[in-house]
Structure formats: structure tokens, C-alpha cells
Amino acid sequence: MTRIIQSLAEISAPYDALFVDLWGCVHDGVTALPHAVAALQAYRKRGGTVVLVTNSPRARAPVEHQLKGFGVPEDAWDTITTSGDSARAAMFRGVVGQKLFFIGNAAEKSGFFEPLHIQEDPLAIELVPLDAAEGIVCLGPFDPMADPATLRPQLLMAKQRGLKLLCANPDIVVDRGERREWCAGAIAALYTEMGGESLYFGKPHPPIYDLARMRLRALGRDVPDDRILAIGDGIITDIKGAFGEELDCLFITGGLAARETRTDTRDHARATPEEAALTRFLEKEQYDPTYTIGFLR
Structure with missing residues (x-):
């Protein structure tokens, strides 16, 4: 059974590196x-x-800029690994073709179609209408508040044409303050349900963890997996991914699973999941994180 803790400091000593969700x-x-x-x-x-x-x-660069805007200081982290960078590397290798139909908004699009500096001979990507596309790249819905089902007509056409969909964010939903928004993962899941083929590059899938280890080595830190602790609030992304990579993990219950685990979101300093509710939730999801805490602290 997962160990409920009150602070990161209680259990951090055996770990040389943290893979932390944002x-x-x-x-x-x-x-x-x-x-x-x-x-x-x-x-x-x-x-x-x-x-x-x-x-x-x-x-990575736009995420770093976003963190500054949110007030996350630079001394709280060493490097950043994004699902977007992992997906971009695959896109510029041509995994979904050269002529692509784009699904997403302008803010997420910024910098995405610029080749990675570390990549040799990137494919020249061209954004085209759906009827001329060889594949789809999805960074999120056009409208994050709209039901992903509104995209069924476009996805049906894509499926009929045999297009692959590159999903740059496997998350289904995310909470922006008090508002819950749809993510690219919801569209990819719908496309798969309709019979299309979706390719994923973020958590819980291996490519983003491979990139995270590369970022760690680039800092001169060659850390073995048993000295890495993964931290996150997504049971089907962060925790599932940690299990797949055989990493110890710390589950944050005050995020996406706050209601199911009865975690008081008003008190980040002391909030703890209700043990019975947590047990029911973890049994339903069939994951047993190494550690659990209400909020990272």
C-alpha cells in the first residue's frame, strides 16, 4: 500500500533527481x-x-517563459523536458508525413514548427488543409472548452484517408485555476476510438522519459533509475508512466484526483487525502504509488 507522507523532505534523501510534473x-x-x-x-x-x-x-523555451509569468523561480528547477519537444523530434523525422493538418491554438503553435537544434536534416514541414494532408499534428483542441466530439467530422475524414495523428500532449483534461479544459489526449483518444491511429510522445509513453534522461545527462548527471523519483498528479500519465519506466513515484492527490481522494484543495500546507477514499481510487485505477501526498510541499 502506498505510503502517505507530509513533505518531500521525508523521503527525498535516497533520490539524486526528480522528474516533476508541472x-x-x-x-x-x-x-x-x-x-x-x-x-x-x-x-x-x-x-x-x-x-x-x-x-x-x-x-521548452515557451514553457520556460510561461513559468516566469506564473512566478516559478529559476532556482526551483534545473532543466525542462516537454511532450512538445519529444513530439517535434518525431515530426521532423517524418513519422506522420511532410504535409500536415494542424489542430490547436496559436499560443501552443509558437515555436513548435521550428526544427530542434540538436536534430540533423529535419524534414521540411508544410501545413496544409485536411484534404491535402499526409498526417495530423494535434497540440490541443481549437477551443479547449468545447467537447472534443465537435471535431468528429474532421477526424472521420482523416480516418477515411488513413492519416496518422501525432498527439503532442497525451493529457485528457487539465485544470486552469478553477476551470477544467480539454487537451490533445482527448482528441487522440476519440480518433483511436473511431478507428484512427494516434501516436503519443508525452507521459506515460517512453519517448518523453528518454528525453528527460538525455536532459539529465546534458547537465553532467548520469543518474541510475533507482535514484530518480517521479512526481505528478495524473494517475494515467505521471503514475502510469513511472510504473512503465520502473521509477519510484510520488502521487499528488490534490490535483486531478482531488475529488475522488477527498483532498482539501483549500489548504496546500496540510491537506492529506482521506485514506479510505485514496484506497478505493487506487484500487479502481490499479496503481499503487510508492508515496502519496496531498500537495507537493
Whole structure:
């Protein structure tokens, strides 16, 4: 059974690096979570390395800029790995073709179609209408508040044409402050349900973890997996991904699963999941995280 803890400091000593989710753990989509920031700053002062591992479909630079806007200080982390960068690397290798139909909004699109500096001979990508496309790249819905089913006509045409869909963010939903929004994962799941083929590059899938390890080595830190702790609030992304990579993990219940685990979202300093509710939730999801906490602190 998972061990419920009260602070990261209780269990962080055996770990040389953290793979930390962002949304729901370090910020709420609007502003930084102060207790989480303080915990990461303290961990780094003790010599640990923090790799932010996010299913954001954006490239690393825009995410860094976004963090500054949210008030997440640079001394709370060492490097950033995004689902967007993992997906971009695959896109520029041509995994869904050269002529692509784009689904997403302008903010997420920024920088996505610029080749990675570390990549040799990237494919020249051309954005085209759906009827001329060889594949689809999805960074999220056009309208994050609209039901993904509104895209059924386009997805049906794509399926009939045999197009693959590159999903740059496997998350189904995310909470922006008090508002819940749809993500690219919901569209990819719908496309798969309709009989189409979706390709994923964020958590819980291996490519983003491979990239996170590369980012860690680029810092001169070659950390074995048994010295890495994965932290996140998504049971089917962060926790499932950690299990797949055989990493210890810390489940944050105050994010996406706050209601199911009866975690008081008003008190980040002391909030703890109700043990019976947590047990029911984990049994239903069939995952048993190494550790559990209400909020990162």
C-alpha cells in the first residue's frame, strides 16, 4: 500500500533527481504553488537535480517563459523536458508525413514548427488543409472548452484517408485555476476510438522519459533509475508512466484526483487525502504509488 507522507523532505534523501510534473504540482495553470516551489528549492539546495517533465505541447523555451509569468523561480528547477519537444523530434523525422493538418491554438503553435537544434536534416514541414494532408499534428483542441466530439467530422475524414495523428500532449483534461479544459489526449483518444491511429510522445509513453534522461545527462548527471523519483498528479500519465519506466513515484492527490481522494484543495500546507477514499481510487485505477501526498510541499 502506498505510503502517505507530509513533505518531500521525508523521503527525498535516497533520490539524486526528480522528474516533476508541472500543471497541478508546481503551478495551477495561472500561478505558482508556493509550497511546491519551496520544496523544490530546498531539494536543490541539498544537491538534488530537478527535471521538470511536462505534457505541455509547447517547446521548452515557451514553457520556460510561461513559468516566469506564473512566478516559478529559476532556482526551483534545473532543466525542462516537454511532450512538445519529444513530439517535434518525431515530426521532423517524418513519422506522420511532410504535409500536415494542424489542430490547436496559436499560443501552443509558437515555436513548435521550428526544427530542434540538436536534430540533423529535419524534414521540411508544410501545413496544409485536411484534404491535402499526409498526417495530423494535434497540440490541443481549437477551443479547449468545447467537447472534443465537435471535431468528429474532421477526424472521420482523416480516418477515411488513413492519416496518422501525432498527439503532442497525451493529457485528457487539465485544470486552469478553477476551470477544467480539454487537451490533445482527448482528441487522440476519440480518433483511436473511431478507428484512427494516434501516436503519443508525452507521459506515460517512453519517448518523453528518454528525453528527460538525455536532459539529465546534458547537465553532467548520469543518474541510475533507482535514484530518480517521479512526481505528478495524473494517475494515467505521471503514475502510469513511472510504473512503465520502473521509477519510484510520488502521487499528488490534490490535483486531478482531488475529488475522488477527498483532498482539501483549500489548504496546500496540510491537506492529506482521506485514506479510505485514496484506497478505493487506487484500487479502481490499479496503481499503487510508492508515496502519496496531498500537495507537493
